[in-house]
Amino acid sequence: MAVTVDLVVLTVRDDGSGPALAVLLVERGEEPFLGRWALPGGFVRPDEDLPGAAARELAEETGLPRGSVHLEQLASYGTPDRDPRQRVVTVCYLALAPDLPTPRAGTDAADARWVPVARAGVDPGPLAFDHDRLLADAVERARAKLEYTPLATAFCAEEFTVAELRRVYEAVWGTPLDPRNFHRKVTGASGFLEPTGATTTRDGGRPARVFRRGPATALHPPLLRS
């Protein structure tokens, strides 16, 4: 029985009509499902643990330093026929990254690119294996986690403004938020944001204060989608 890790790498990037949630997909260069789009992933090696395997695959696909990406286990999938070659149990990981350059294709992939989640699994057809389901589960988990954890900062650069953080929430949830109330809520949640003291005018208008993520691991009170 083989064990793999699959990665749902999400980011927020402009898709032509404003910031949108996007997922990293690779075009398979081998059978099965040759030519189909799939989540990046690969086999767990005998000497590495599960988070280690996920981090290795992530580094191979994105070339990112390990510390700059949030990585968290989601769930495992092991239907006997999910891989036609042999019995494979896969452990799915969720990775959240700031807007990255277009990734390079990994060793066993023909191509790799960011795809808006609204089009993934639809536009060039369903994903390989059961990856449509993995992706749907991951997106729902990410949406829920933004409510009660400071995870949205994982989509931002190290330093960011409240408006940039708000655009992350709006992209992931797909809803517009009131800028004034959003500002009050996130600056009021203790440990969520730490002011750097700097300001920026990169968004135009009055200069915005610049923050970095604070030490909090949960949001009190939570931000609700309502």
Place this chain on the structure above:
Amino acid sequence: MAVTVDLVVLTVRDDGSGPALAVLLVERGEEPFLGRWALPGGFVRPDEDLPGAAARELAEETGLPRGSVHLEQLASYGTPDRDPRQRVVTVCYLALAPDLPTPRAGTDAADARWVPVARAGVDPGPLAFDHDRLLADAVERARAKLEYTPLATAFCAEEFTVAELRRVYEAVWGTPLDPRNFHRKVTGASGFLEPTGATTTRDGGRPARVFRRGPATALHPPLLRS
């Protein structure tokens, strides 16, 4: 590489000082960790999926009909040295059951019993493998899920009173709750409880209305520990 499922089976039962959260443990009858207490579990067979393997192990250990127990996947653990025999990745499942008779020992277990979670891993020493960690993760998940899902009903018999449901929450969370506000909240959450029309005086005092679980899958609004 081998794949197993491990089960954290939780129930609420009287431990001498009122209702308390308890976990099903088995005494290992084989090496490794012979004589130590552990979570029930076993290898996934080549022809069964992960939920199927969990349900089979659960039935072998408790003898319960499959429909009466809530079963949900928690997480996977695969540190290379967690089993001294060979590389094993385990998928941990959480099962919630109403108060059951003392279970029979399974095929490869010397003994099986309910242990209050406060004593598990402490009283006769640490559990086998990394099961202390699995248990801690599972208990935290169960506590969190009671807040925003109707899962507490899985600890109750098919028909129950509001007070019985409240004692479940108090046992799992370890906090006393105001009976009046609790009553208003659970009866007000749409789809949580369905009245049967019957009443009972098994708790003494004024007769209590009897309920069964409703169709809701999430609680609006949630019950918060705060």
Place this chain on the structure above:
DNA sequence: GCAAAAGTGTTTGGGGTACACCCATGT
């Protein structure tokens, strides 16, 4: 009657939404 538990009403405070308003910059 009295104890015990079920269930309801009422007060009060905190947090959410909606939105008016002011602030600080670029052009």
Place this chain on the structure above:
DNA sequence: ACATGGGTGTACCCCAAACACTTTTGC
């Protein structure tokens, strides 16, 4: 001066905590 976005103040509403109070049984 004006547009643009940052940030604050405030009124209103809903819900949750706290607790007084009524209801319905067993003994």
